[in-house]
Amino acid sequence: MAHEVLLQGHKKLLRKLQRLPDAVQRRILRPAVNKALTPINRDAKRRAPKETGLLRRSIGKKVKVYKRTGVVWGAVGIRKGYKTQLPDGSWRNPEMYAALVERGTRTTRAQPFLRPAMDANRERALSILADAVRAGLAKEAARP
DSSP states (O other), rough: OOOOOOOOOOOOHHHHHHHHHHHHHHHHHHHHHHHHHHHHHHHHHHOOSSSSSSSHHHHHEEEEETTTTTTEEEEEEOOOOOOOEOOTEEEEOOHHHHOOOOOOOSOOOOOOHHHHHHHHHHHHHHHHHHHHHHHHHHHHHOOO
């Protein structure tokens, strides 16, 4: 379940950014995307149902830069490495059941937490992204 958000409506800002060399674009965009994902990440953790707390702890954000294409990609979702043995001896792995919780099954109702977090924070994240890009451009302009 991926959601694509493009920085549209900020044509002037995009033109300024596209005139810069790729390395400078990445230096500006990577921290900006990371900062923009923070409210979505926090809200998803807040909305996740808590039975053992494992699902909440496994929610995180990731930012990746594709150097060949110059694309900066960010996501909020379930991280790997949170498989845990419970006191009763059973194993829990949030990677395996997070989608079932989010979407529900035939026998259990859906308890969405990622999609509502994205929907509720979309405008805020875009605003943070635009502000961070502007700040990054100003910082790059001030560099010697």
